Amino acid sequence: MATGRITYQDMLNPIFLHPSDTPTSIQVDKLQGSADYRAWKRSMEINLSLKRKLGFVTGSTTQPTDDATQADLYEICNNMVIAWITHNLSSSIKKSVMFMTSARDIWSNLEERFSVANGSRKYKLNRDLYGLKQNSLSVNDYYTSMKVLWEELDAMNILLISTTTTDETKTLLKTIHQQKEETKLFQFLNGLNETYNPQRSHLLMQNPLPSVESASSTLQQEEAQRELLSLNSDTSETTAIFSRANLDKTIICTACGMKGHRGDKCWTVVGYPKWHPKNPQNLSTSKTKQFNNTR
Structure with missing residues (x-):
């Protein structure tokens, strides 16, 4: 950097800091504990690698x-x-690592504290996997x-x-990969809504079986098609309701002469509902009250 310009060779140097680098240049979800440690660690590794600083935490x-x-x-x-590390804790x-002076020591400390044994973590992941159902989730979110x-x-x-590959090894790896993909497909289909x-x-009837991505x-296309058909159905029903309403206004009852209903549906013909004042029961009750009031 003798000329004052940043060269490509400068950027390749792990102890080079770009002028734009600040304590907040790396931002991931803050580490809360062992439950999210693996995801946090992976995110930090990616970001540190991009800045050529991963060696500071690995010791290289x-x-x-x-x-x-x-x-x-x-x-x-x-x-x-x-x-960068403490900003994402x-x-x-x-507070527990604030006074440690080595990025490598902080990284190792977090690894010892929050790294869960593979067996326990694998068990939890498999349990969550077999218990996962679509329910109210969209196909994509599921x-x-x-x-x-x-x-x-x-x-x-x-x-x-493996440092040496043979045709048998390639066939074996291909078979293992195919079995893994089939297992994922079965797990995915098993949790779908009925x-x-x-x-x-x-x-499941396709041969060969499709990939889980396919x-x-x-299914996402099917979901989108159903949503479209549902929207069209609602629109058609609403249109039909308005059409019936407009049609009813042109109908004149042959029994009472009012608009909006036919003669065979008129209350004067089929009878008034119980809540209507002209219902025979309501009329008799009203007359009784009037008679008692005149006495």
């Missing part, structure tokens, strides 16, 4: 010992990473809720990396 970037200027730059970056958690659980489970079930039974049966897309 260390403080230079042979150059005082570089050591000072490292310290500045370390404090900025601390600021709840107030109570922030699929998204399920995908969040799948993604975290997949991240915890990473297969070992109103989608015909579509569920149609999807099934979700199909």
Whole structure:
């Protein structure tokens, strides 16, 4: 940076801070505890990696010992990473790490405190997954809720990396992937509302089975079509009501001469309802009251 310009090489240096970097440059959902730690950690890793500062928390970037200027730059970056971390912690958690001076130490401390054993977390994720139902959710929201659980489970079930690949290995991996996708499809279809039974049966009869993404897309189209038909039905019914109302105004009763109803529906013919003053029972009661008042 001798010329005063920021070069590409400068930006590749992990102890370089861009002038636009501030303590609030990284913003994710604040860490509340062990329940949201894995999601918070992943979000922070992505953001720190984008700024080439992930090494400050993993330990791969260390403080230079042979150059005082570089050591000072490292310290500045370390404090900025601390600021980014603490800015995304709840107030109570922030207080517990406020006086720690190493971003690496804070990261390790949070890992020890909030990282849940894989077995317990896997059990909870699978329980939530099998208990998830669509209910009042839209198809898209239901699929998204399920995908969040799948993604975290997949991240915890990473297969070992093989350095040598054979045709048999490729076939095995393809079969495993296909079984995983089928399991996701069955889980997704199982939680759908009963109103989608015909579509569920149609999807299951396809050979080969569709991907869960394709099934979700199909059901979302069906959902949109139903909403459109429902809207058209409501509009047609409203139009019919107004049409009947306008038609009734042209009808003249042959029994009483009033407008709005036919002679065979006239109360003078079929009788007045009980609440009407001209109902025979109401008339008799009224006459009795008048007679008693005259006595």
